[in-house]
């Protein structure tokens with residue numbers, strides 16, 4: 364329900380997130396994001412899991428600092444053929460006549476318009492809606 368009394372996550376998504384956590388941990392080390400809570404000697408040896416704000420028990424792994432994570436993930440993405448555009452705002456999805464999303468339009472900080480054609484789909488990873496006042500008013504009663 365979204366009437367302000369009860370907001371619940373989708374159980375199947377939470378289950379997906381939880382049951383794949385170990386695989387995600389292994390993947391993080393595959394792309395050389397080294398655990399700072401865990402077994403990595405460089406960051407203090409075998410210290411197990413840690414807690415984050417709001418957690419009652421140690422249940423969290425951490426991987427280097429945020430700045431180190433971002434630059435390492437960017438390096439791996441580029442090595443795998445990804446082009447990264449910074450200071451670029453997605454403005455529109457391109458939809459084919461058969462109603463498939465086949466790309467996106469974006470504008471760069473200097474006003475340059477770019478078009479990206481996609482053959483394998485478009486993933487939206489633009490976060491939540493907390494900056495959208497109309498949606499916050501509508502859902503967060």
Ligand SMILES: Cc1cc2nc3c(=O)[nH]c(=O)nc-3n(C[C@H](O)[C@H](O)[C@H](O)COP(=O)(O)OP(=O)(O)OC[C@H]3O[C@@H](n4cnc5c(N)ncnc54)[C@H](O)[C@@H]3O)c2cc1C
Pocket residue numbers: 415416451452453454488489490491
């Ligand atoms: C104060 C705070 C503390 C938190 N603490 C924790 C914690 O301790 N542990 C935890 O697990 N989670 C925590 N979270 C939650 C966690 O940060 C989020 O769940 C997570 O960052 C969401 O990741 P995301 O990739 O989906 O979105 P985001 O990290 O929000 O990334 C979305 C990105 O898309 C960009 N974007 C948006 N619109 C466009 C557009 N049109 N074109 C191009 N780019 C666009 C945004 O600029 C942003 O960089 C916290 C959140 C907050 C606010």
